[in-house]
Amino acid sequence: MDKGLFPVWTTIVGFFIGAAIGSFLNVVVYRLPRGLSIAEPKHSFCPRCKHQLGPADLIPIFSWAFQGGKCRHCRAPIAPRYMFVELVTGTLWGALWYQNLCIGEDPTKFVAYALFSAALVAAIFTDIAHYIIPDEVNAAMFIIGIGYNGALIAQNRPEAWTWGIPSAVAGALTGIGVLWGIAFLGRLLFRKDAMGHGDIKMARGIGAVLFPMMAMTSFGLAVISGAVIGILALWLRVMMEKRKAAVEEAPEEEEEDYEPESIGSLIQCGIGYVLLMDIVGLIWPKVYEWWFKENPYAIEAVDEEENQVELTMIPFGPHLAVGALGAMLFWPTLEAIILGYLRSVTKS
Incomplete structure (x- = not known):
């Protein structure tokens, strides 16, 4: 039975x-x-x-x-x-x-995780095709997490709280902290944009649904996925480009000067993501425009004819999604491995 x-x-x-x-x-x-x-x-x-x-x-x-x-x-x-x-x-x-x-x-978990998985699928296929993770999708992830956490609080379940605050809030802050931290260090040390803002907002949504420990595990899985799949995809893309160049010789285009985002802008955007200015701005665009200095609905839509990207550009959003799905579906096994490793380390 x-x-x-x-x-x-x-x-x-x-x-x-x-x-x-x-x-x-x-x-x-x-x-x-x-x-x-x-x-x-x-x-x-x-x-x-x-x-x-x-x-x-x-x-x-x-x-x-x-x-x-x-x-x-x-x-x-x-x-x-x-x-x-x-x-x-x-x-x-x-x-x-x-x-x-x-x-x-656990019907509560099913509803939350099922809706969350749908948002992740939307993020995967949009980011692969256009190197974009729409703000609406990232906002949906965060809202799903808050709703899930609210249901857990109503059911008086212990996992609803982490560090004395709602687990969704703790997870969202963890997600922003990790991805924004990578972006900040990349800009500071290498003077390059190391992480897209869509990825930072996506990490916030992942943390809100999965809560801190599972979210951190998902980020680790995302790194592994990015290292394996990303490098393979880059190699295949370079090989295809070489084959294309051998067939038809095209004049080389001059590279445009690239100006990375300023550290001040990165800090301001990070604070804005913590304060949910991007989500509020979807309802009141003036708020978005005031904080981020641009109208969310004034951003140019993608153009299939001009949607060309550099060979070295590999979207990280799909890897974040794969990591989140892996953590969500296989958490009991992953948790046992992590706890077993921590016990072995502390004993030694």
Whole structure:
């Protein structure tokens, strides 16, 4: 007999709910970087022919597969990313459903972690495609963490508090401290921008949901992921560029002078992230403009024709997300390894 709230076979229900959420995430990934509203137009459309998609076009995973990865109306190819987003989100929701509702009995954690995993998927695919993590996605992560912490406090659960303050607040401060600290040291020692601001805000959201210890573990996993996958991706990208250069010789472009962010600006932005000025600014842009000296909605949307990046640019957001997902899904094992290591060190 199953110990959890639901039998194991209901995991498939979690998968399909997640896949449906993934369908919505495709809207987020497509529209937010382009400065488009998620609410309007209300119906999904083909990016090429702008035809409104019907129910037959919107069945998660299956519509893309059965239509051969093409629009049913204009036959334009549809990127495999649409199917992958739905498949990955469905898999994550199915795994979390199994862990927290089938072999466990924690619906509060399931809701928080499932919503958080959806935000992470949106961050992964947006950052890979456009080197952007939308403020709306980072704000959603933080809000999920605060809501989760509030539910734990209402249930009088001990994990709701860390260092005498709400665990989500402690985790958010930890996330900002670690990533902002890396950015500050990189700017100070190497005179380069070592960390994107989207990554710092994302770390705040990760800390808010996972709380300090799990968040710190996730950052360690992110570093490992970045070292392995990032270096491999960079090598492949360089090899592709060399092959392209061998086929067609293009005139070398002059490199533009690069001016790193000032230390004063970095400090001011870090304080702003602690005070949630970026989140408040999404509601009241004047607040954002007053603190960060720019309007959040005046930032240029991405342009597919001009969205070219340097070979050495590797987005760190996906690695942060992979680390967070790894910590979230395998925390009991990771915690046992960490505690075992600490015990062995203290004994010696």
